[in-house]
Amino acid sequence: MQRLLMKGNEAxxxxxxxxxxxxxxxxxxxxxxxxxxxxxxxMPQVEGVFLQAESEIAAISMVLGASAAGARAMTSSSxxxxxxxxxxxxxxxxxxxxxxxxxxxxxxxxxxxxxxxxSDYNQATKAxxxxxLRLLVFAPSTVQEMVDCVFETFDLTEKYRMPGMLLCDGLLxxxxxxxxxxxxxxxxxxxxxxxxxxxxxxxxxxxxxxxxDPELSQSANLxxxxxxxxxxxxxxxxxxxxxxxxxxxxxAYGACARIARSAVSAARAEGIKAxxxxxxxxxxxxxxQILAAGKSAKALLAVEMSMGQMVHDVxxxxxFKKPVHFFGRTGGVVPTPNEVLEQLKIIDGGLKA
Amino acid sequence: xxxxxSRTVAIVGHYGSGKTNLSLNLALALKGQxxxxxxxxxxxxxxxxxxxxxxxxxxxxGLRVITSAYAGSTLxxxxxxxxxxxxxxxxxxxxxxxxxxxxxxxxxxxYAPMITQGEYDLLFVxxxxxxxxxxxxxxxxxxxxxxxxxxxxxxxxxxxxxxxEHTTPQDISASIEEAxxxxxxxxxxxxxxxxxxxxxxxxxxxxxxxxPVKVYPxxxxx
Numbered sequence: 001m002q003r004l005l006m007k008g009n010e011a012x013x014x015x016x017x018x019x020x021x022x023x024x025x026x027x028x029x030x031x032x033x034x035x036x037x038x039x040x041x042x043m044p045q046v047e048g049v050f051l052q053a054e055s056e057i058a059a060i061s062m063v064l065g066a067s068a069a070g071a072r073a074m075t076s077s078s079x080x081x082x083x084x085x086x087x088x089x090x091x092x093x094x095x096x097x098x099x100x101x102x103x104x105x106x107x108x109x110x111x112x113x114x115x116x117x118x119s120d121y122n123q124a125t126k127a128x129x130x131x132x133l134r135l136l137v138f139a140p141s142t143v144q145e146m147v148d149c150v151f152e153t154f155d156l157t158e159k160y161r162m163p164g165m166l167l168c169d170g171l172l173x174x175x176x177x178x179x180x181x182x183x184x185x186x187x188x189x190x191x192x193x194x195x196x197x198x199x200x201x202x203x204x205x206x207x208x209x210x211x212x213d214p215e216l217s218q219s220a221n222l223x224x225x226x227x228x229x230x231x232x233x234x235x236x237x238x239x240x241x242x243x244x245x246x247x248x249x250x251x252a253y254g255a256c257a258r259i260a261r262s263a264v265s266a267a268r269a270e271g272i273k274a275x276x277x278x279x280x281x282x283x284x285x286x287x288x289q290i291l292a293a294g295k296s297a298k299a300l301l302a303v304e305m306s307m308g309q310m311v312h313d314v315x316x317x318x319x320f321k322k323p324v325h326f327f328g329r330t331g332g333v334v335p336t337p338n339e340v341l342e343q344l345k346i347i348d349g350g351l352k353a
Numbered sequence: 354x355x356x357x358x359s360r361t362v363a364i365v366g367h368y369g370s371g372k373t374n375l376s377l378n379l380a381l382a383l384k385g386q387x388x389x390x391x392x393x394x395x396x397x398x399x400x401x402x403x404x405x406x407x408x409x410x411x412x413x414x415g416l417r418v419i420t421s422a423y424a425g426s427t428l429x430x431x432x433x434x435x436x437x438x439x440x441x442x443x444x445x446x447x448x449x450x451x452x453x454x455x456x457x458x459x460x461x462x463x464y465a466p467m468i469t470q471g472e473y474d475l476l477f478v479x480x481x482x483x484x485x486x487x488x489x490x491x492x493x494x495x496x497x498x499x500x501x502x503x504x505x506x507x508x509x510x511x512x513x514x515x516x517x518e519h520t521t522p523q524d525i526s527a528s529i530e531e532a533x534x535x536x537x538x539x540x541x542x543x544x545x546x547x548x549x550x551x552x553x554x555x556x557x558x559x560x561x562x563x564x565p566v567k568v569y570p571x572x573x574x575x
Contacts (some may be wrong), residue, residue: 259574
């Protein structure tokens with residue numbers, strides 16, 4: 001198995017191709033442009049489709065069409081572009097279609113900045129589009145994990161017939177790390193629902209998010225939420241680091257978890273019993289894992305590149321029984337390990353006082 | 354290794370081959386020879402890690418830095434500066450850090466009429482651990498694409514193969530074989546194989562084609 005040095009954005013694109021995706025529809029935006037650039041070079045080599053659409057809305061609608069026809073399809077963008085895609089995303093969820101959407105987040109709101117941020121957390125996990133819907137959201141924190149999550153997200157979105165997102169940030173998208181691609185034989189999942197032509201041999205399949213009868217619309221939502229409940233029970237993932245004896249548990253995901261990890265190591269070296277819980281999925285949120293990791297803790301600290309979005313899910317996870325502090329930087333500013341260490345010292349001082 | 358380099362040295366290559374870091378190291382090495390050196394950032398495509406980001410460091414080390422007024426401002430503006438044209442053909446040695454691939458080398462092409470009036474060196478940087486330049490043949494395709502875009506001829510290959518902090522001397526040995534193939538296909542000489550200075554120290558090679566470099570880009574958690 002050959003190691004390669006890749007940018008996060010390139011690794012996502014290559015992983016998607018290795019996972020059997022042959023349909024990519026996109027529209028350029030910094031800091032995710034390398035996904036498009038890489039796809040434009042690679043897709044023709046594997047007889048796939050790279051299409052630069054006229055807009056983000058067109059691109060996600062093409063994903064809907066390709067997915068309805070049974071293809072593994074994906075699109076990628078960055079924060080402002082994802083906002084544009086929310087309409088199509090909701091239609092994909094309402095049509096019970098699988099699809100992969102990549103968000104390499106940048107600072108907002110509005111046009112914001114091209115520097116990294118995690119301020120689309122609420123959008124991804126709470127309101128990815130209009131209507132009652134959920135989005136599977138993976139939040140990798142290394143280039144290797146970006147690769148692994150692409151495979152996993154494709155599989156799960158097909159298993160549960162729902163859209164899934166890779167929630168990254170500009171730092172992960174732009175940084176280079178060695179990666180190994182898993183040597184797996186991808187077997188396309190059975191899609192008896194796909195629009196492949198009935199050939200007068202079966203009833204036509206119908207894929208639509210239009211459901212005018214309220215009773216039928218309700219039962220479609222209820223069926224969807226039964227699947228969501230199963231996913232919440234079985235698919236939440238997190239990594240735990242030195243939480244067994246921790247007084248303070250830092251909760252951070254994505255690039256922020258890399259910073260938090262350095263801060264936790266530095267804190268341990270100074271005799272502060274710190275640990276870290278890193279959500280790998282942010283929907284479903286790893287509530288049970290956080291509860292377990294925070295068992296011995298006297299306090300928790302959420303670190304995010306936002307004004308504080310995930311912190312509310314952490315507070316809910318510990319049922320408001322423990323103080324959950326927050327430290328964040330916003331607008332494209334990246335927190336430093338030293339800043340996080342300072343926070344740990346302050347909290348630790350408070351615990352001992 | 355660098356005595357024969359002319360006063361205009363441009364660095365091109367596939368995205369992520371390490372052009373910016375190599376440009377900085379090369380500029381500092383040339384300065385070490387007693388030359389007056391300027392480094393010019395012509396990478397108008399990469400908003401994150403262009404040499405504009407290392408402006409403060411380069412100036413501290415005594416290099417002149419030629420960048421657009423928007424460099425380091427994170428404004429996503431592909432702007433060039435008029436200062437490069439004013440400096441070309443002068444007494445200083447200018448190291449030009451071009452953008453990646455053909456697209457990124459287009460900006461360099463706009464200076465080709467000036468550059469070709471004098472002597473120049475155009476170094477093609479290659480990292481055989483990049484996904485799209487794993488083989489000499491793939492790298493040769495990029496080399497030709499870049500030559501067309503920048504309207505200049507590559508004068509030498511710079512083998513900068515690495516896996517970041519995980520690079521081993523074995524990785525580099527393997528890359529030297531591939532670099533030899535690239536030289537054969539393209540009929541270009543190999544100027545050097547660059548590697549992190551700590552690896553260079555444990556690296557034994559009969560001929561003297563090693564350029565030890567420092568790695569300047571840092572992640573926020575280092």
